[in-house]
Amino acid sequence: MHPATPPTTGTQAVPVHRTPVRRRRLIRGLLAAVVALPLVLGAAGCGDDEQASTDPNAPVKLSIFWWGGEARAKLTEEALALYTKKHPNVTFEKTWQANQGYFDKLATLTAGGNPPDIFQIDDNYLAEYAARSTTLDLTSYKDDGDLDVSKFPESLWQYGVVDGKLAGVAAGENTQGLVYNKTLLTKNGLPEPTTGMTWEEHIAWAEQVAKRTKVPGTQDPSADYKAFWVWLRQQGKDLYKGKELGFTAEDVTRWFDLWKGARDRGATPTPDVIHEGNATDITKQLVVTGKAGTSWVWVNQMPELKKNTKDELGVIAYPGDPSGQWARASMYWSVFKGSRHKDVAVDVINFLANDTEAVKILGTDRGLPSNLDLRRVVSDDVTDPAMKQSIQVESDLAQKFGEAPQVPLKGHSKIRAELTKAAENAQYGRVTSAEAAEQFLTACKSAIA
């Protein structure tokens, strides 16, 4: 074929007649290969596609996916190993990653028709997945007793119910926690904040801290949906009511104004630092980077915060009446509806929630154990002081908790992002509180429409 080859008529005619035969064979072979390849791959994919056999000892491999840090991975792997030890036929394909990007990956896996049998999910996305029937309805398993939630607080397992279907089982319980820098306060002879302070008192306290220590007293939580939510509940409102929003533009304006007042008094950091706190993950919250006296988090995040600072930390409820808070499922375990081993997957979830040894291994990493009997056992065993603190606070609050709200609507993650955008817009002084509130409400309505 090289162009430099001298074309001679003699040698030419022969190959022209002959090659096609050879070539055709080659082509046929290649085509066959090309056609067969997907079939072979498909067959390989179908190879283990038989219905779950009735033999209880048939080997089962379950995929399981969660987000979290290395500590959580270690504990979870240990607990799963224990399950395999008790049921040698069941093994796990474990995947975990950081929270950022987790839900992108989960969505992509689902779209590819290959979601994990068991996955961790939280209330930001539970409704999205339940509404599209990606999650298995666990109600029948609960009724049969294969999934035992009898030892759970009633409101905790009900926080997994979406449109009458049990879409997920609480992997732990947590609640909002205001974490403050104890060392900073004692060094400057300042009082520690206490649960039950009003929002105004909290801001006045933060102003005092800022004046004395030169560290802004409190992170401005106006962009934080969970603080907004607690505040709303204390005003007799809610984030959602049925399929609608549970608040009005006036409520949002009042909320933004409350924090505008705090910023004007110098109780909070400057807008760019507030933004930094909003945008960062748990390891760089302002209370641990020393840029603010408090951070607004979930109580089970205390140990993670403590790991990132030398200072002593304290944790209390958010300001206002603590009955605005509730026992929240920090995250859930859900089973993929199309899983080939649903029953085994449900059994694994049940094991992670109710097996004494497993729960002891998992500790309070995902929040307080859902099973109340085991929660007591675990609480007595805990040695980590930060973990102890968070258990203490949550147990103290347990009697004061209000009723759990409904699981957030589909579109919740969008609403969270829009709240951040509107609040920050007001913080940077680009719009008034009322304009920001209006902007937020418009965005919310299209998000849940």
Place this chain on the structure above:
Amino acid sequence: MALTTAPGPTRRRTGSVPTPAGRRGVGRARHGDGLAGYVFLSPWLLGLLAVTAIPMLLSLYLSFTNYDILTPLPEVEWVGFANYERMFTADPSYWHSVRVTLTFALVAVPLKLAAALGVALLLNRAWRGVGLFRGLFYLPSLLGGSVALAIVWVNMFNREGAFNSLLAFFGIEGKPWVNDPDWALETLMVLAIWQFGAPMVIFLAGLKQVPTELYEAASVDGAGRWRQFVAVTLPMLSPVIFFNLVLETINGFQGFTAAFVLSNGTGGPVDSTLMYTLNLYITGFTDLEMGYASAMAWVFLIAIAIITAIFFSTGRFWVHYSDGEDR
């Protein structure tokens, strides 16, 4: 390339065979050659189909549906032009992202090209160590759209960053550049401009091709340096400028990584870095509105095609191909 042109010479050669028998042979050979060509192309063709063509067509279809990723494909609903209508009439954040992207491209691309050309002119001389400098200026481009680079950038340009320390040295008070909605996009532009190495290398290659006789002739005619630059360098370089302009504009529109890293994937602060592609990503993967995101992607593709077409149609007024003028 070699594979696609392979059947060519054969055809021409066999075509010269005069006998009828030979001609029949030719017909068959032609047929066989074509098929063989495709067979040899098949790894690439299959890749094109599986990775590009089919997903693209699928996304075109999805752009007319309410696909939300979680719903299985066969169950998605056809919604006609609803997604496109929403984009053009009912989505302020869409238009905001268009503005952000246009601002970014209109500022960053010309400045980047100017920087690339300027440095290329400086480096187009024979002085000692010029190779080292060419390498150093090219280095940032090698790092390309890397995440690591964006992270470094964020840390250099935040309140406690190196850039503010530098400013403080001169007694200037800095800003929290990346966390300030008025400056975050500008910070991204600087990052893009700083990576001018790739167009610079292409400019350098172009400069080397300008015949020295032209400069000699120009100086004989009494042209100064500036005149030489305007009358000789720029016209001779215009095809290269054109190439870089088209490429960098497309690149500029597609900027994603730095904005994603800087804003933790949100486009913040207050949507100031919400580039088109980032908005598309958030719509598709965070808000799970993949049908709508597909529509956005198609509009984007068409917009870039139109802009490129405009470049090509204006090209004949200012792009000079030295061999073309004699034709």
